Amino acid sequence: MASGGGVQVSNKQVILKDYVTGFPKESDMELRTTTITLKLPQGSTGLLVKNLYLSCDPYMRSRLSKQDRLSYVDSFKPGSPMNGYGVARVLESGNPEFNPGDLVWGFTGWEEYSVLTATESLFKIHNTDVPLSYYTGLLGMPGLTAYAGFYEICSPKKGETVFVSAASGAVGQLVGQFAKLTGCYVVGSAGSKQKVDLLKNKFGFDEAFNYKEEPDLDAALRRYFPDGIDIYFENVGGKMLDAVLLNMRLKGRIAACGMISQYNLEQAEGVHNLMAVVAKQIRMEGFLVFSYYHLHGKFLETVLPYIKEGKITYVEDVVEGLENAPAALIGLFSGRNVGKQVVVVSRE
Amino acid sequence: MASGGGVQVSNKQVILKDYVTGFPKESDMELRTTTITLKLPQGSTGLLVKNLYLSCDPYMRSRLSKQDRLSYVDSFKPGSPMNGYGVARVLESGNPEFNPGDLVWGFTGWEEYSVLTATESLFKIHNTDVPLSYYTGLLGMPGLTAYAGFYEICSPKKGETVFVSAASGAVGQLVGQFAKLTGCYVVGSAGSKQKVDLLKNKFGFDEAFNYKEEPDLDAALRRYFPDGIDIYFENVGGKMLDAVLLNMRLKGRIAACGMISQYNLEQAEGVHNLMAVVAKQIRMEGFLVFSYYHLHGKFLETVLPYIKEGKITYVEDVVEGLENAPAALIGLFSGRNVGKQVVVVSRE
Numbered sequence: 171m172a173s174g175g176g177v178q179v180s181n182k183q184v185i186l187k188d189y190v191t192g193f194p195k196e197s198d199m200e201l202r203t204t205t206i207t208l209k210l211p212q213g214s215t216g217l218l219v220k221n222l223y224l225s226c227d228p229y230m231r232s233r234l235s236k237q238d239r240l241s242y243v244d245s246f247k248p249g250s251p252m253n254g255y256g257v258a259r260v261l262e263s264g265n266p267e268f269n270p271g272d273l274v275w276g277f278t279g280w281e282e283y284s285v286l287t288a289t290e291s292l293f294k295i296h297n298t299d300v301p302l303s304y305y306t307g308l309l310g311m312p313g314l315t316a317y318a319g320f321y322e323i324c325s326p327k328k329g330e331t332v333f334v335s336a337a338s339g340a341v342g343q344l345v346g347q348f349a350k351l352t353g354c355y356v357v358g359s360a361g362s363k364q365k366v367d368l369l370k371n372k373f374g375f376d377e378a379f380n381y382k383e384e385p386d387l388d389a390a391l392r393r394y395f396p397d398g399i400d401i402y403f404e405n406v407g408g409k410m411l412d413a414v415l416l417n418m419r420l421k422g423r424i425a426a427c428g429m430i431s432q433y434n435l436e437q438a439e440g441v442h443n444l445m446a447v448v449a450k451q452i453r454m455e456g457f458l459v460f461s462y463y464h465l466h467g468k469f470l471e472t473v474l475p476y477i478k479e480g481k482i483t484y485v486e487d488v489v490e491g492l493e494n495a496p497a498a499l500i501g502l503f504s505g506r507n508v509g510k511q512v513v514v515v516s517r518e
Numbered sequence: 519m520a521s522g523g524g525v526q527v528s529n530k531q532v533i534l535k536d537y538v539t540g541f542p543k544e545s546d547m548e549l550r551t552t553t554i555t556l557k558l559p560q561g562s563t564g565l566l567v568k569n570l571y572l573s574c575d576p577y578m579r580s581r582l583s584k585q586d587r588l589s590y591v592d593s594f595k596p597g598s599p600m601n602g603y604g605v606a607r608v609l610e611s612g613n614p615e616f617n618p619g620d621l622v623w624g625f626t627g628w629e630e631y632s633v634l635t636a637t638e639s640l641f642k643i644h645n646t647d648v649p650l651s652y653y654t655g656l657l658g659m660p661g662l663t664a665y666a667g668f669y670e671i672c673s674p675k676k677g678e679t680v681f682v683s684a685a686s687g688a689v690g691q692l693v694g695q696f697a698k699l700t701g702c703y704v705v706g707s708a709g710s711k712q713k714v715d716l717l718k719n720k721f722g723f724d725e726a727f728n729y730k731e732e733p734d735l736d737a738a739l740r741r742y743f744p745d746g747i748d749i750y751f752e753n754v755g756g757k758m759l760d761a762v763l764l765n766m767r768l769k770g771r772i773a774a775c776g777m778i779s780q781y782n783l784e785q786a787e788g789v790h791n792l793m794a795v796v797a798k799q800i801r802m803e804g805f806l807v808f809s810y811y812h813l814h815g816k817f818l819e820t821v822l823p824y825i826k827e828g829k830i831t832y833v834e835d836v837v838e839g840l841e842n843a844p845a846a847l848i849g850l851f852s853g854r855n856v857g858k859q860v861v862v863v864s865r866e
Contacts, residue, residue: 242796426795442788443588447774448806449804451803454801455801457796
C-alpha cells in the first residue's frame with residue numbers, strides 16, 4: 171500500500187510495559203504490531219533501516235527500571251519500543267555518509283524497521299566476510315568492551331595471572347582469549363558445566379570452574395591461583411568480588427566492567443574485603459565502552475586478522491524472531507544463554 | 519655502671535602482652551623497665567640510638583593482631599617491645615653513613631634506647647629549623663603518604679572538588695592543604711566540633727563537617743558537593759565510602775589510604791554502592807607509602823619552603839612520656855587525638 175511515496179508495511183515492536191523492580195519477567199514486555207511507511211520524513215537527516223540482528227546485553231537491565239543515581243544510560247520509555255545495539259540494512263538515507271544498501275551497527279530499535287536520527291552512534295560495516303551477527307558481539311560493543319577493558323584498564327603483562335567472571339559471556343570469552351594471546355595464565359568462572367567446557371575446550375582458558383558448585387569461592391580461587399591474581403576482569407560483583415579481593419596480588423588490577431549478580435537485587439550485597447585495595451595496593455577501575463569508541467578502528471585492525479587466522483573464536487546463542495527477544499533478554503540474568511545472546515529479526 | 523666499655527642504663531619499653539581482637543585497650547600493652555648497655559655489639563653495622571619522638575599511626579592497629587591475609591606489615595611480637603616510626607639521636611654507629619650525634623627518622627623501638635639494624639629504613643635529618651617532631655608527621659611517613667597519595671594517585675587538577683575523611687589527622691590535614699595549593703575546592707570530615715573548626719580556620723578547608731552529627735552521610739555530601747566529588751582521599755572506609763560512591767563524579771578518583779572505621783570490627787562492614795565504580799568510571803586505587811620512598815627528597819624540597827613561607831601548617835597532639843604511649847595509640851581509634859599523635863620519649 172503506497173502512502174506519500176512510501177510503501178506501508180507492518181512493523182513488529184517490543185514494548186516495555188512499565189518499569190521493572192526485582193527480577194524482570196517476559197510479561198514486563200509485550201509485542202505490538204504497528205505500521206510504518208517506508209519513507210523518511212521530508213528533510214530528515216536520519217536513516218530508515220531494516221533491523222537484522224539485535225543484541226541482548228546485561229547493561230540493559232538498568233534501562234528496564236526507573237532512572238536512579240547509578241544509571242549511566244537512559245531508561246526505556248514505558249509504552250514505547252525498546253532499543254539497543256543491533257545490525258541493520260539502510261533502506262533510505264538523509265545523511266550523505268550513508269547510502270541505501272549499507273550495513274550498519276549501533277543503536278537501533280527493537281522493531282523490524284526503525285527511523286534512526288542519532289547517526290553519530292552508527293558504524294558502517296565494511297567487512298562482511300565474517301558473520302554479520304558478530305557486529306552485535308565480537309566486532310561490536312561487547313568486543314570493544316573486552317578490548318578496551320583488558321588492554322587499556324588492566325595493563326596486562328606476559329606471564330601474569332588473569333581471572334574472568336561470567337567468562338563465557340559476550341565480553342568474557344574475548345577477554346580470556348586476549349589474555350592467552352598476551353601470554354597470561356587465565357581462569358574463568360561460569361554457571362554451568364557446558365559453559366565451563368566451552369571455556370576450557372573452545373576458548374583456551376587454562377582452567378575454568380562452575381561457581382554454582384563452589385561452596386567457598388575463596389577456596390576455589392586459592393586452588394586455581396595459589397600465588398594470587400594479577401588481573402581480575404569483573405563482570406559479576408557481590409560475593410565473587412569479595413572472594414577475589416582476598417586473592418589479589420600486590421599491585422593487582424581490577425577492570426570493573428559490570429556486576430550482573432547485583433542487577434536484580436533491591437539492594438546490592440555488601441562487599442567486605444575492600445581493605446585489600448589498600449593492603450595490596452590494588453587499582454580497581456570502572457569503565458564504559460562509550461569512552462573508547464575512538465579505538466574501534468584499531469580494535470578491528472587487531473581482531474579481524476585474529477578471526478581469519480582462527481586465533482580468536484566466538485560463540486553466540488542465537489534466537490530467531492523478534493517475538494523471542496524478551497525471553498532472550500531475561501535469560502541473561504538467569505544465565506540461560508550460552509555465549510553472546512543475539513536475536514535474529516530478519517535474515518533478509 | 520660500666521659493662522664491656524659501655525654504660526648500663528635503664529631502658530623503659532612498651533610491650534604488647536598478647537594479640538588483640540576487637541577494640542584495643544591500654545591493658546593490652548604494658549610498660550617494662552629493662553637495662554641496656556650503651557655500646558653496640560662488636561662488629562655491628564647498626565646504630566645505637568636514643569629515641570626522642572614516637573609516632574602513633576592507624577596502620578599500627580593491624581600489627582596488634584595476629585597476621586592475616588590483609589596484613590601488610592608484620593604483627594608486633596607478644597612479649598617484645600613494639601616499634602614504629604620515630605625520631606632518634608644516634609649515639610653510636612657501625613654504619614659509615616651515620617655518625618654519633620646525627621638525628622634520624624624511621625623505624626625504631628617503643629623504648630628509650632634502641633639498637634637498630636635495619637638502617638636502610640632510616641633517613642638522616644638535615645633540616646632542624648623545624649620542630650623535630652614533624653619528622654614523625656608532616657615531614658615523615660604521614661607527610662609522604664599525603665603527598666604521594668594526593669599527587670601520584672589522585673591526579674588532581676585545578677578547580678576539581680576534593681573530599682577528605684579523617685581530615686584533621688596526620689595525613690588528612692596535609693591532603694587538604696595540598697588540595698588548596700592546587701586550586702581545588704576541598705571539604706573534610708572529622709569527629710568533633712573542635713576538629714571541624716581546625717579544618718576550616720587553621721587548614722583552610724573550604725568546608726568541613728562532623729560526621730557524627732550527620733544522620734545521613736549521603737545528604738551531607740550532597741550538601742557540600744551539589745555537583746559531585748572528583749577526588750576522594752579515603753581514610754575511613756565503611757559507611758562513608760558507601761555514601762561517597764553515590765556522590766562521585768564521572769571519572770572520579772579515590773585514593774584508598776586507610777579504612778580506620780573498620781579496623782576494630784570482627785568483620786568489616788559491607789559496602790553496597792560499588793556499581794558506582796562502573797557507572798561513573800571511577801578509579802579507586804590503594805597505595806602504601808613504602809612504594810613512594812624514592813619521592814622523599816622531592817617531597818622535602820616541595821614542602822619545606824611551604825612550611826617556611828607559612829603556606830602549610832601542622833597540628834600535633836603531643837603526649838609526654840613513653841608510659842603514655844599505649845593510651846595515645848588507642849586514642850587514635852576513638853578519635854581522641856586532635857591532629858597528629860606524637861609521643862615524646864625524651865626532649866634530650
